[in-house]
Amino acid sequence: MTFLFRGKPKRELRLFFATDVHGSDRCFMKFINAADVYKADVLVLGGDIAGKRVVPVVALSGGRHRGTLAGREMLLESADDLDRFERAAAAQGLYSYDTSTDEVSALERDPSAVERLFRRLARERLERWLMRAEERLKSLGTQLYINCGNDDPFELDELIQGSGFAIFPEGKLLDLDERRALASCGFANLTPWRCERDVSEEELASRIERSLVGWNADGRQLVFNLHCPPYASGLDTCQLLKDDLSPITEAGQPVVGPAGSTAVRAAIERYQPVHAGHQSRQRVPGGSPERSSRGLRLQWRPVIRPDRRMKPVYGGRGCIGVIDLSTCTSLTAEFQLTLPPEVVAVFSRLRLPRGEVSVEALDEMVRSARVEEAGLELADAGASSIVFACTTGSLLHGPGFDIALAQRIEKATAVRATTTSTAVVNALHALNAKRICIGTPYVDELNRRERVFFEAAGFEVLGIQGLGLRYDREIGRLSEAAVKQLARSADVVGADALFLSCTNLPALPFLAELEVELGKPVLSSNAATIWESLRLVDGLPARGGFGRLLSGVAD
Structure with a gap:
């Protein structure tokens, strides 16, 4: 008896195409990793691989540095801060460059020197990319084609041609x-x-x-x-x-x-x-x-457009996704007080270990993969933007940590994300505040980190007053009298604004009254979070009566 064995049909060629990574480390590594994720036989990068600009990182005394990212000047206190800044810049396709104040001044006077520097940094990044690509792809047997686009300097061609692995x-x-x-x-x-x-x-x-x-x-x-x-x-x-x-x-x-x-x-x-x-x-x-x-x-x-008469009952103008803490009660209540009727907020919660507002508990929370999972839950509900609503949790590890946290959420969800600490910085700028004072319910170590964050963001912190509370449920149960007393004790003569920190601090209903009493803008974490969230939904106004920021005076 004879058996005819048929082999499995050969799988069709699988090609993965991407273009316009514009110097972004993150985008390039996603492109390279696609070979394994999608089992691609061929990767084609279609061009525009160079970044857009150079970001100077100026060395200061005591091992500190200063740099500007996303329009915010940051003071980088440690090597870890510097590393986070440079990685965040590279993820955005920027070329960070360690330099001095004198060299920056010289570069500003010599555009040709800036162009030469840009091209050198573009070559160096591409060289690193080519080495990483060979390390990742050679063992997989994946063909790699990298072309240059109209934005790319001609000298990048030679690097690809001479790589020995990538094909130009x-x-x-x-x-x-x-x-x-x-x-x-x-x-x-x-x-x-x-x-x-x-x-x-x-x-x-x-x-x-x-x-x-x-x-x-x-x-x-x-x-x-x-x-x-x-x-x-x-x-x-x-x-x-x-x-x-x-x-x-x-x-x-x-x-x-x-x-x-x-x-x-x-x-x-x-x-x-x-x-x-x-x-x-x-x-x-x-x-x-x-x-x-x-x-x-x-x-x-053909595109199916919704009938205007079929406007949703809730969220007709937008859906805000909020990542809240398991122990927080004030944020949900204050969102409900302020949102216009055509906007809806949906919430997902992170468990705060032991209910502690401490460095250890917050660090455990923000490192958890639950951050991305919570973001995905909000994306499932149709959120058009997501806010990570925890002040100290989003500034815990210094300048740039808020941006990195938002980028984690965006990477997981493909939805625009922000954080409470980012929102506070933007709100203070909108209020034209340069010298600020801060009232918090926190312990001293968190107050110290908060001061560092806001000083790195360019504000002069005249004073910071904390209540020393260690558990979040204690914060949410504070009375009206206790909140007002915190504001009065934290106020400093000469400050442009008073910031009341913590998304579980029930301060929103008293902001307008405190502004009259203290004679300056008073904003809370929740006021800033709500204001920033509404800015991302067509700039819609909040319901009035909750201080200058939400009443539109800041705009």
């Missing part, structure tokens, strides 16, 4: 397997920025054709890696600019239209690639380009 595909037709070939072009049509690889439509068409020399379909499939999006595809819809970068307007309104390449579109229509990867210059309002097995189909996908 510019202007070439390369076999992905026996059935598929990849054609690549990182040049783009002329933009108002006149980047290094911006060329005329005629030259771009010529470069695309040169990348296709030797192509013969003959049953094979073609994959395009063309950095520039095709004209009028939806990928290229953006605000149109003049050559001086000012917006084109009609009747006082910005003009939106296509800015992609006619040469790229013509190549897609002629060669009908099975897949075409491009940068997206802006999301398309109301639709998206549709891809099919015959390449990019240049038409709109």
